[in-house]
Structures are given as structure tokens and as C-alpha cells.
Amino acid sequence: MQSFSYWIGIAGITAFAVTAVLVLAPKGIDLFSAVVLGIITAVGGGTIRDLILDVPVFWASDLNYLWVAIGASLVTFFAESLFTRREIYQLMLYIDGLGAALFAIQTVDKAWAMDFGRPLAPIILGIVTAIGGGLLRDVLSGRQTLLMTRELYATPVLIGCTLYVALLTWAPEHQAAGALCCVAIIFALRAAAIRWDLTVPHWLITKAKAD
Amino acid sequence: MQSFSYWIGIAGITAFAVTAVLVLAPKGIDLFSAVVLGIITAVGGGTIRDLILDVPVFWASDLNYLWVAIGASLVTFFAESLFTRREIYQLMLYIDGLGAALFAIQTVDKAWAMDFGRPLAPIILGIVTAIGGGLLRDVLSGRQTLLMTRELYATPVLIGCTLYVALLTWAPEHQAAGALCCVAIIFALRAAAIRWDLTVPHWLITKAKAD
Amino acid sequence: MQSFSYWIGIAGITAFAVTAVLVLAPKGIDLFSAVVLGIITAVGGGTIRDLILDVPVFWASDLNYLWVAIGASLVTFFAESLFTRREIYQLMLYIDGLGAALFAIQTVDKAWAMDFGRPLAPIILGIVTAIGGGLLRDVLSGRQTLLMTRELYATPVLIGCTLYVALLTWAPEHQAAGALCCVAIIFALRAAAIRWDLTVPHWLITKAKAD
Numbered sequence: 003m004q005s006f007s008y009w010i011g012i013a014g015i016t017a018f019a020v021t022a023v024l025v026l027a028p029k030g031i032d033l034f035s036a037v038v039l040g041i042i043t044a045v046g047g048g049t050i051r052d053l054i055l056d057v058p059v060f061w062a063s064d065l066n067y068l069w070v071a072i073g074a075s076l077v078t079f080f081a082e083s084l085f086t087r088r089e090i091y092q093l094m095l096y097i098d099g100l101g102a103a104l105f106a107i108q109t110v111d112k113a114w115a116m117d118f119g120r121p122l123a124p125i126i127l128g129i130v131t132a133i134g135g136g137l138l139r140d141v142l143s144g145r146q147t148l149l150m151t152r153e154l155y156a157t158p159v160l161i162g163c164t165l166y167v168a169l170l171t172w173a174p175e176h177q178a179a180g181a182l183c184c185v186a187i188i189f190a191l192r193a194a195a196i197r198w199d200l201t202v203p204h205w206l207i208t209k210a211k212a213d
Numbered sequence: 214m215q216s217f218s219y220w221i222g223i224a225g226i227t228a229f230a231v232t233a234v235l236v237l238a239p240k241g242i243d244l245f246s247a248v249v250l251g252i253i254t255a256v257g258g259g260t261i262r263d264l265i266l267d268v269p270v271f272w273a274s275d276l277n278y279l280w281v282a283i284g285a286s287l288v289t290f291f292a293e294s295l296f297t298r299r300e301i302y303q304l305m306l307y308i309d310g311l312g313a314a315l316f317a318i319q320t321v322d323k324a325w326a327m328d329f330g331r332p333l334a335p336i337i338l339g340i341v342t343a344i345g346g347g348l349l350r351d352v353l354s355g356r357q358t359l360l361m362t363r364e365l366y367a368t369p370v371l372i373g374c375t376l377y378v379a380l381l382t383w384a385p386e387h388q389a390a391g392a393l394c395c396v397a398i399i400f401a402l403r404a405a406a407i408r409w410d411l412t413v414p415h416w417l418i419t420k421a422k423a424d
Numbered sequence: 425m426q427s428f429s430y431w432i433g434i435a436g437i438t439a440f441a442v443t444a445v446l447v448l449a450p451k452g453i454d455l456f457s458a459v460v461l462g463i464i465t466a467v468g469g470g471t472i473r474d475l476i477l478d479v480p481v482f483w484a485s486d487l488n489y490l491w492v493a494i495g496a497s498l499v500t501f502f503a504e505s506l507f508t509r510r511e512i513y514q515l516m517l518y519i520d521g522l523g524a525a526l527f528a529i530q531t532v533d534k535a536w537a538m539d540f541g542r543p544l545a546p547i548i549l550g551i552v553t554a555i556g557g558g559l560l561r562d563v564l565s566g567r568q569t570l571l572m573t574r575e576l577y578a579t580p581v582l583i584g585c586t587l588y589v590a591l592l593t594w595a596p597e598h599q600a601a602g603a604l605c606c607v608a609i610i611f612a613l614r615a616a617a618i619r620w621d622l623t624v625p626h627w628l629i630t631k632a633k634a635d
Contacts, residue, residue, distance in 0.1 A: 026630075027630040028630070029572065029630075030629055030630055030631065031571075031572065031629065031630050032574060032624040032628050032629045032630075033624070033628040033629075034578055034579050034582065034624070034628075035571040035572065035578075036630070038551070038571060038578065039571060041548065049476065053264055053475055053476070054260065054264070054270055054273075056267070056269065056478070058478065059476055061541065061545065062476075062540050062541035062545050063541070065541055065544045065545065068541075068544050068545065068548065069544065079630070082630060118273050119272065119273035119274070119276055119279075122276045122279050122280065123272065123273050123276065123279065126252065126279065129249070137353060141352055141353065141563055142559060142563065142569050142571055142572075143569070143571065143572055144568055144569070144572060146355055147353050147354070147355070149242075149246040149249060149250060149353055149354065150240065150242065150246065150353075150354055150355060152243060156245060156246075156249065157245050160245065202243040202244070202245070206243050206244040206245075207241055207242065207243045207244075208237075208238040208239070208240075208241055208242050208243075208247070208290070208293060209241065264475055265471065265475070265481055265484075267478070267480065329484050330483065330484035330485070330487055330490075333487045333490050333491065334483065334484050334487065334490065337463065337490065340460070348564060352563055352564065357566055358564050358565070358566070360453075360457040360460060360461060360564055360565065361451065361453065361457065361564075361565055361566060363454060367456060367457075367460065368456050371456065413454040413455070413456070417454050417455040417456075418452055418453065418454045418455075419448075419449040419450070419451075419452055419453050419454075419458070419501070419504060420452065
């Protein structure tokens with residue numbers, strides 16, 4: 003499965019970089035900044051994770067992640083009109099969701115194997131990995147971060163990571179199948195949110211007040 | 214004293230999480246984001262400190278910090294109307310100040326014991342630990358950070374940490390009593406700022422110009 | 425050359441802190457925040473680099489960097505009217521560019537010697553070191569980051585670091601002379617951008633759309 007999850011990871015990195023450039027293009031961004039923000043979005047979450055776990059950053063030992071992020075950012079920059087076609091943009095959102103799901107579960111695995119703050123800390127790190135890159139992108143580009151919108155992005159990751167930790171705790175013999183299931187659950191929830199524009203229900207949001 | 218300072222630390226984490234959710238609630242925030250930002254605010258400063266010191270992050274070896282941050286965020290989210298009652302909000306601000314004071318002095322202690330860049334670097338790290346979580350919260354939620362307001366929050370920490378470093382340098386035999394004194398000094402200054410709405414005096418602020 | 429590059433590094437730290445305070449002064453900033461943001465701007469990029477390389481942060485073993493950043497911030501705060509005189513401000517911009525050039529090439533050297541993700545990762549780290557402090561400053565003070573402006577700041581760094589990596593790969597016997605050349609190239613490009621107000625050409629910028 004290693005090789006299969008590796009290629010999904012590469013596809014996820016691609017989607018992170020592509021969606022970053024697409025999201026920023028309407029603000030009028032130059033080529034260099036597009037590539038820098040594409041890279042940061044693609045590898046930022048995993049970098050924060052590796053710093054906290056105190057392990058070497060994942061993109062230094064395998065440069066493919068950086069090359070793919072750079073390539074995807076460049077192609078998106080020059081072919082922006084292609085990517086904004088609705089079907090392709092939607093496709094990228096789904097791959098982005100799949101990448102986030104995979105990175106989150108991989109992170110839980112990694113932290114669990116290191117016996118890092120079980121059972122809670124692996125879940126936290128899974129969420130950090132999935133949303134960290136997007137948060138850095140939004141902060142550096144002056145956009146509202148997804149924490150302040152009602153988008154259902156991180157909640158599916160929370161659910162999937164929690165289920166996976168439950169499985170690792172009580173049924174570790176099913177780890178491989180369970181990992182696939184949890185990736186599938188996160189992706190299914192995220193895909194549903196994309197497909198039907200689902201948002202956080204009103205009763206789970208504090209009432210905004212005029213400042 | 215270990216056990217006493219541990220419980221003050223837990224109280225400080227609680228106050229950090231509670232004030233984070235209270236500060237963000239008027240912007241209209243969902244449950245999940247409230248918990249994520251509560252956690253980041255509560256443990257963010259100490260995490261940056263541990264990364265810079267290159268020691269394991271403090272919340273991985275003792276999950277109580279995370280559980281308390283999650284619990285406090287949840288309770289605050291659902292009982293927001295209670296917490297915004299003026300007396301309780303004020304109480305939380307005082308505990309937040311006590312937590313910041315304690316974390317700052319603990320950090321100076323930790324960095325000093327590691328002989329990390331004495332005498333200046335421990336003071337810098339003390340300030341980073343006290344204000345880092347709040348800075349992350351404000352940046353991620355699109356608020357103006359406290360560095361751009363006139364609030365007297367970090368200056369008491371600077372004064373207390375500097376005094377404590379002076380004591381460690383010239384009178385290390387009084388470390389335990391000195392630590393208590395410096396926590397008390399930071400807290401007293403911060404409490405005075407809360408109580409009488411003290412701000413940075415005008416002559417210590419550059420004149421703002423129209424952009 | 426060690427000693428020469430050390431002093432250029434100190435001059436660069438000075439310029440980073442001075443330009444930080446000058447850039448923030450018109451927003452109305454207090455003394456303490458000016459010093460904190462001066463320090464963060466001056467040492468922020470190198471700190472992120474050291475965390476990613478997993479080496480001790482450079483300012484802990486040599487406190488001169490911090491003292492210089494503090495001193496420069498204080499002087500700038502109180503003598504702001506002097507520094508905003510056009511000639512001095514321009515001079516600071518040039519020294520800031522020289523500092524960025526030097527730190528970037530030093531970083532490539534450091535990462536290359538550690539065999540850290542050659543050949544691509546050293547270039548990425550060079551850029552991170554050169555612009556990281558400024559990005560932190562802008563994010564913490566609510567300014568638009570340079571990634572969203574058309575300023576030619578990071579592109580010269582990219583060009584110089586790439587040339588230097590090419591040289592380290594194919595002509596490592598000329599490392600010392602090559603390092604000087606690449607610093608000179610970065611500085612010359614940046615100086616030209618300052619002198620003639622050069623910006624990123626229009627065809628390399630996506631069309632901004634109304635939100």
C-alpha cells in the first residue's frame with residue numbers, strides 16, 4: 003500500500019498547490035508569489051507537524067513534493083483560465099479533500115507509531131497537517147482563514163482522525179483496512195460538503211455582533 | 214512548589230482558552246473553530262518556546278493541558294452568555310494575566326537551566342510564551358494583534374522577566390522566592406492595567422499618520 | 425572572510441530592525457511593540473530556517489544579533505524623524521537588501537553543507553530566510569505581505585540562490601568567489617529595483633477581479 007498512498011500523497015500536494023493558486027489568482031498575484039504560496043500551502047501543514055514531532059521535514063528527503071508543488075503552481079498560473087472552468091475546479095476541490103484526508107490519517111499513523119501523546123495529540127496533529135498549509139496561505143495573502151468561515155473542511159478531518167484513533171486503540175489488528183476506511187469517511191464527508199454546499203449548522207455558531 | 218505551580222498552569226491554560234472563545238464569539242464562530250482556536254491560544258506560546266528550545270512540546274507528555282483547553286473551550290462556547298457577565302469576564306482576565314505571568318517565569322527558568330542564550334534569550338522566550346498564543350489567535354481570526362494596540366499586556370511580562378533574570382544572575386540562592394515575587398509583580402502590573410484600563414502613555418507611541 | 429561576512433550580517437540585522445520600525449511607525453506603534461517587531465523582523469527568517477534544519481537557533485549562541493536588533497529598534501523609535509529623511513531611508517533600504525542577499529547565500533551554504541535536500545531545498549530555505557522576518561512583521565502588524573505586492577524583493581533572492589546552487593553543483597572549487605558574486609548579483613538586482621522603482625511586469629501577474 004506504501005506506493006499507492008505515496009501517489010495519492012503526490013496527487014494531494016498537486017491539488018493543494020493548484021487550489022492555492024486558483025484561490026489567490028483573483029487578487030492579482032505575480033508568478034513568483036504564486037509559486038511561493040503554492041509551495042507553502044502544499045507542504046506547510048506537514049512541515050508544522052514534523053517540527054512538532056521533531057523529525058526531519060518530509061520534503062527534504064524526497065524533493066518530489068517540492069517539484070510537484072512548483073510544477074503545479076506554474077501550470078496553474080499560466081493555464082488559469084483552464085482551471086477555473088467549473089468542472090476542473092470542482093475536480094481539484096475533490097482531490098484537495100482526498101489529499102487532506104490522506105495526510106491527516108498518515109499523520110495520525112506517524113504520531114501513533116512514535117507514541118506521541120496518545121490518544122489525543124495524534125488527532126490534533128492530523129488536523130494541523132490537513133489545514134495548516136491552507137491557514138498559512140490565507141494569513142500570508144490577507145484572506146479570511148477557514149476557521150472563520152462556515153465551510154465544512156476541518157470537521158470531517160476531526161471525525162475521521164477520531165475514528166482512526168479509536169480503531170488503533172481497540173482493534174489495532176485492523177489498522178490497514180481501518181486507515182483506508184477513515185480516509186474514505188473523511189473524503190466522503192468533505193465531498194458531500196463540496197457537492198451540496200454544506201455548512202456548519204446555525205445552532206453551532208455563536209451569534210455575530212456588530213463590532 | 215511544583216504541584217502548586219502545576220495547578221496555576223492548568224488554571225492559566227483554562228483562562229487562555231476561555232478568553233479566546235469569549236473574544237472570538239462576537240465574530241460568529243462555529244463550535245469546531247472555537248475549540249481549535251481555544252487550543253491554539255492556550256498552548257501556542259509554549260509550543261513556539263519548545264520548538265525554539267528544541268525540547269519535546271509540553272502538551273505531548275501531559276495531555277491534561279489539551280483536555281483542559283478543549284473542555285474550557287466547549288463550556289465557554291455553550292455558556293457564552295454566562296461568561297460575558299462582566300464580573301466573570303473580569304475574573305477570567307485576571308486569571309489569564311496570572312497564567313501569562315506564571316508561564317513567562319517558568320519559561321525563563323527552563324531556558325536559564327538549559328543555559329540558553331543567557332541572559333537575554335530567556336527574557337525573549339518568556340515574552341514569546343506569554344503572548345505567542347494570543348498572537349496566533351488574533352492572526353488566524355483576522356483581529357488586530359495586541360502588538361498594534363495600546364494594551365499593557367506584554368510590558369509587565371518584560372519587567373518581571375528582566376527582574377527575574379537579574380535575580381538569577383546576582384542572587385541565585387533566592388531563586389524560589391524570587392520566582393514567586395516576579396510572578397506577583399507581573400500579575401500586579403497586569404491587574405492594575407485591567408482594573409484601571411491603563412494603556413501605554415502617549416509619548417511612547419509614534420504618531421499615526423494617514424496612509 | 426568569516427569576520428567580514430559576520431559584520432555584514434550584523435549590518436543586515438540592523439537594517440532589518442530599522443526598516444521594520446520605520447514601516448510600522450506611521451501606524452502609531454508603542455515602544456515595546458516596536459522593539460518586539462524589530463527583533464522578530466530581524467531574526468525571524470533565520471529562526472524559521474534553523475527550526476527546519478533542526479539546528480540551534482543562531483541568536484542563542486551569539487546574543488549580539490538580539491542586542492543589535494534591540495538597539496537599532498530603540499534608536500529608530502526615538503530618532504524616527506531622522507530616519508525618515510529620504511536619503512537615510514534609502515540607505516537603509518539598500519543595507520536591508522544587502523543583508524537579505526547575505527543571509528540568503530549563507531543559508532544556501534549552511535543547508536548545502538548539511539546535505540539538506542540538495543539541490544532544491546537550500547534555495548527554498550534561502551528565500552525563507554530572506555523574506556521570513558518581513559512576512560512575520562507584516563502578518564503581526566496587519567499589513568499586506570510583500571507576497572501580495574508587486575515589489576521586486578524575493579525574485580532577486582531566487583535568482584542569486586539558484587545561481588549559487590548551480591555553482592556549488594558544477595564548480596564547487598570556486599565556492600568562495602561564487603558566494604561573493606551571488607551576493608553581489610542579488611544586491612545589484614534589489615538595488616536596481618529600489619533605485620528605479622522596478623516592479624513585477626504586468627504579464628507575470630494574474631488579472632485582479634472584483635471580489
